[in-house]
Amino acid sequence: MLSVKNIDVAYGHARVLHDISLELESGSMVFIAGRNGAGKTTFLKSIAGFMKPVTGTITFLGKDITGMAPEKVALLGIRYVFQDKRVFSHLTVRENLELAAYPVKEKTSKAIEKVMSIYPKMEKFLNLRAGSLSGGQRQILLIGRALVGDPKLLLIDEPTEGLAAGTINDILNVLAMMKGKVSMIIVEQNLSVVGMLGEKVYIMREGKIVQTCSAKEEITDKKQLEQYL
Amino acid sequence: MIQTIAYGLTIGGILYIISIGLSLTFGTMRIVNFAHGFVYTIGAYLLISALPIVRDNFFLGAVLAVAAVIPISYVIERFVIRKLYGVSIDYAIIATYAVVLIGVDLTKWIWGASPIPLSDPIGRDITLFSGVSLPMYRVLIIVLAVVIFGALTVFFKKTIVGKIVTASLEDKDAVKSLGINVDKYFSIVFVIGSCLAALGGVLYAPITSVHPYMGMMVLLISFAVVIVGGLGNIKGTFISAFVLGLVMAITGRYYGPAAETMVFVVMGIVLIFKPVEV
Ligand SMILES: Nc1ncnc2c1ncn2[C@@H]1O[C@H](COP(=O)(O)OP(=O)(O)O)[C@@H](O)[C@H]1O
Ligand SMILES: [Mg+2]
Numbered sequence: 001m002l003s004v005k006n007i008d009v010a011y012g013h014a015r016v017l018h019d020i021s022l023e024l025e026s027g028s029m030v031f032i033a034g035r036n037g038a039g040k041t042t043f044l045k046s047i048a049g050f051m052k053p054v055t056g057t058i059t060f061l062g063k064d065i066t067g068m069a070p071e072k073v074a075l076l077g078i079r080y081v082f083q084d085k086r087v088f089s090h091l092t093v094r095e096n097l098e099l100a101a102y103p104v105k106e107k108t109s110k111a112i113e114k115v116m117s118i119y120p121k122m123e124k125f126l127n128l129r130a131g132s133l134s135g136g137q138r139q140i141l142l143i144g145r146a147l148v149g150d151p152k153l154l155l156i157d158e159p160t161e162g163l164a165a166g167t168i169n170d171i172l173n174v175l176a177m178m179k180g181k182v183s184m185i186i187v188e189q190n191l192s193v194v195g196m197l198g199e200k201v202y203i204m205r206e207g208k209i210v211q212t213c214s215a216k217e218e219i220t221d222k223k224q225l226e227q228y229l
Numbered sequence: 230m231i232q233t234i235a236y237g238l239t240i241g242g243i244l245y246i247i248s249i250g251l252s253l254t255f256g257t258m259r260i261v262n263f264a265h266g267f268v269y270t271i272g273a274y275l276l277i278s279a280l281p282i283v284r285d286n287f288f289l290g291a292v293l294a295v296a297a298v299i300p301i302s303y304v305i306e307r308f309v310i311r312k313l314y315g316v317s318i319d320y321a322i323i324a325t326y327a328v329v330l331i332g333v334d335l336t337k338w339i340w341g342a343s344p345i346p347l348s349d350p351i352g353r354d355i356t357l358f359s360g361v362s363l364p365m366y367r368v369l370i371i372v373l374a375v376v377i378f379g380a381l382t383v384f385f386k387k388t389i390v391g392k393i394v395t396a397s398l399e400d401k402d403a404v405k406s407l408g409i410n411v412d413k414y415f416s417i418v419f420v421i422g423s424c425l426a427a428l429g430g431v432l433y434a435p436i437t438s439v440h441p442y443m444g445m446m447v448l449l450i451s452f453a454v455v456i457v458g459g460l461g462n463i464k465g466t467f468i469s470a471f472v473l474g475l476v477m478a479i480t481g482r483y484y485g486p487a488a489e490t491m492v493f494v495v496m497g498i499v500l501i502f503k504p505v506e507v
Contacts, residue, residue: 050402074408086403088396095392102389103408145407 001026001183002047002153007056009046015054016042017207029184031194031215034204040187041083043204044155048080049073060153075103077152083161085138089131093122096130096145104149115144118174136167140174147182156186160193172196231361233482234475239367241474242374247429247447248454249381249466250422256398256461257415260313263325264305265426265451266444267332272298272427273434273443274340277347287350291431295424302423306416314412329444336441344440370432377425378467385463394418398461450489453496
């Protein structure tokens with residue numbers, strides 16, 4: 001469904017992605033791992049339309065989306081969940097979902113149901129300011145918010161970063177529930193999360209994909225992989 | 230003294246009406262918009278041109294003038310401001326300052342350079358309490374500022390456009406990632422802000438006089454209001470406008486020439502304790 005072909009991406013004159021290619025099958029869940037500064041976020045942002053590749057092409061469901069504006073990419077069914085759990089903190093949880101429902105012409109109540117289906121506890125927080133949620137709750141709100149309007153591909157940037165073990169489990173459950181229903185590319189440093197859910201892992205280093213392997217294999221071969229992390 | 234305070238509140242009301250648009254453009258688009266001063270001036274001049282058409286009915290003239298600013302500000306947004314998104318802040322200052330300069334010459338060309346006086350549209354005083362009376366017009370301005378503050382608060386809290394802008398003030402890219410064309414909503418805010426600036430010009434016209442440079446000084450004071458109140462902060466701007474209005478009136482009572490200077494002294498003090506977050 002997604003085909004990235006030989007993209008190079010730069011901030012000004014500083015080229016940070018070099019000749020990246022990736023093919024994604026519909027319904028699959030793949031991971032990207034790699035050190036800080038390897039270019040993982042930049043890669044997801046390029047797919048989501050926030051960075052314009054210098055060369056190369058990105059096609060989604062047969063449509064060329066290279067350099068397309070992010071809001072247009074989103075409406076085609078690709079949702080990017082930013083790193084750092086950035087909710088709209090001044091708005092309530094309900095309003096966060098209302099904003100997600102608005103551009104896809106969905107009812108807010110339906111958006112709320114969707115989030116509740118992956119995380120029933122959210123009901124208690126609906127009228128709270130999103131800024132008052134814990135890190136884990138924010139992450140779930142963000143994932144839920146991205147699910148509004150039935151996207152086809154989710155790009156999730158470091159969903160478990162900085163969370164406690166128990167909270168990571170909540171996130172894992174949510175991701176496991178979504179597996180197969182929507183395609184996902186997830187940036188994740190936590191190898192046990194990757195091992196439990198993923199099919200494929202791409203390892204990035206210095207702006208390149210240096211290794212591709214199955215997630216199971218990756219976990220058994222941790223030693224070799226840790227050199228990249 | 231009570232009289233002075235009342236006058237200060239009038240200035241505060243007008244300052245609020247003018248500054249809120251500036252604050253919103255600054256907060257949402259991160260653009261320092263000098264063109265705001267032009268829109269303020271043109272509002273007053275449009276009123277002058279509109280008055281004969283509506284047989285000197287001030288209210289109708291004001292409505293016409295403010296409505297006429299909608300297409301003008303849309304053009305400014307579409308062809309100047311929108312080119313400046315994400316560009317360095319200096320370019321915005323230069324480009325929008327150019328709009329002011331063009332605007333000054335344009336107003337001189339159309340309406341002439343000499344100041345045009347306007348009389349108080351109501352012309353009656355209202356006795357507030359024991360011996361303190363105030364022109365009714367000034368009281369109305371204060372009331373109007375409070376009403377606009379309330380309306381904007383409701384607009385930003387309750388409407389979807391308001392919520393989109395509130396969210397964009399915090400995280401523009403995240404709003405885009407939901408499939409929302411943020412720029413479209415920014416132009417709505419820009420036009421609303423410009424209309425309010427024009428309304429400020431309209432309201433201030435009978436208090437001073439209308440002249441081509443009236444936007445320049447007011448613009449600097451408005452920036453002080455915005456900085457003291459917090460960029461994009463509706464409530465903060467409201468409070469800061471009234472405080473600075475009072476500062477101007479009270480300073481002016483003791484030493485006229487310092488009235489405007491004091492505004493910047495206050496701004497400086499605020500900046501020392503509360504750095505601007507851009
Ligand atoms: N806004 C930016 N401007 C310039 N360079 C950037 C910017 N954002 C990231 N970079 C650089 O791009 C490289 C990749 O960053 P990033 O994609 O954020 O890596 P990761 O997500 O893997 O930690 C890093 O070297 C980083 O310093
Ligand atoms: Mg990153």
